[in-house]
Amino acid sequence: MTASSRPVRVRIAPSPTGDPHVGTAYIALFNYVFAKQQGGKFILRIEDTDQSRARADSEQMIFDALRWVGLSWDEGPDVGGPFGPYRQSERKAIYAAHAQQLIDRGKAYRCFCTGERLAAVRAAKLAAKDSFLGYDRHCRAVERAESDARAAAGEAHVVRLIVPDGQVVVRDRLRGEVTFDLAQIDDQVLLKSDGMPTYHLANVVDDHLMEITHVIRAEEWISSTPKHVLLYQAFGWDEPAWHHMPLLRNNDKSKISKRKNPVSINYYRDAGILPHALLNFLGLMGWSFGDDREKFTLPEMVEAFTWDRISLGGPVFALDKLTWLNEKYIHELSNDELADALIAWRLRKDYLAQLVPLVRQRIKRLDDFVPATTYFFAGDLDYADVAAELGIPEVAPADVAKGLLGYVDRIEAREGWDHAGLEAEARAWCEALGWKAKHAFMLLRLVVTGRKASPPLFETMAVLGKELTRRRLRQAAELIGKRA
């Protein structure tokens, strides 16, 4: 049976390395819609083969965020299914066995080169202005017996794919036939020296074993697709049908990134975007309904979906239209539903309970509470009233802006979001910059709260949450940067 005649099975395969990304929701949407329309299955698989980048809380945030927007999966790490496990770190033995199979078939080989040698080869090629910077295939020459012996002796190695000469044609449903010259392609590492597979191996093995029929992923993957095709061929398996969706973009058309856009699904949630509005908006990115409809539900999209209506120009993820759609969705709610939505958003007791200890000493009457806590409920702040104070004495605005972004980088690199950590980071940060804590903290306070007086700064940030805090810091940095 060819891949296209089997029951439809698609997957979203996020890597748990940080915040749940809008790009993940975007690609998940198209996978989901296609699966539902075809009466197929939508699978969630966690690609956690990079032990150094995996974050403990990230996987759960991905589950929560995807469910929040309204996309649920038929099989996955948390719901199980007949093709598990669905977490790649739990499938290590499977990949090792498949890598071995490739070695035995003469399709792959062990490479004992050190990182230093690889770097030296690369540097030499760079110096010689060689257009191909890949591995020089040095270890292809190692005899099988020697290779086995060295591996048995415990010598560190990776397993590489033998990329043959010739060309590979990728048949992409959205782009037609795309031809790649294999001379451009590196002998790809399949198994890392820690025994974990790379994306390429794990992805192909899992997609095959999980009987994935249609690979729907972002365009950034298209140039590694020939490697995947080669792997299917090496194993003697049928390829899935390839679909490379356009990439979501920043305003400047570059691939969407957290430096230039709020990219975490949690940001949109915290900023008061309704999940259906977000999903609807994502459906407008690269796809159109067919009539002039722009507001539609998930089931409507499932019914109307066709690949023929995908447009390949990378859509700029611009918030204006999302906000407009969100407004439409809000107006459509009944008073009761809207009240519930507000409660679910931030007017929850558990959220208020976090605010109370911060402001209780600062209010004289209950009616002081709301005016005292507005910035805990706002999205973006208006700095007009404090603009004059937004800075550091003796420091140029451009440097203040840069400094602020430096703090963002620090807090993003941290795993948790607690006030002690935020404070420790802030102290290290202003010391590194040579800024007085007194000045630096006032700057942060103004940015985060829009006021000169507030509850303890880092506790405020802790309660406000990562997304809103980070957004305000970036917005303020941009504002200050413009003055330079």
Next chain:
RNA sequence: GGCCCCAUAGUCUAGCGGUCUAGGACGUCGCCCUCUCACGGCGAAAACAAGGGUUCAAGUCCCUUUGGGGUCACCA
């Protein structure tokens, strides 16, 4: 830089050779509605990147150029 993808207004898009003096939406601006502000209604400005072909006919097909993007890791 090599390879690959893409190209209609500021943005999201419709357009799959003639019905395009290029349609819709967001945003912007104006007017109306109105006790205010929104909502809503009406209207305006705003685009086929350039140059070659093919064709009776090109936004639509082909080529080149330009522009943008992605990718070239023991990250995914």
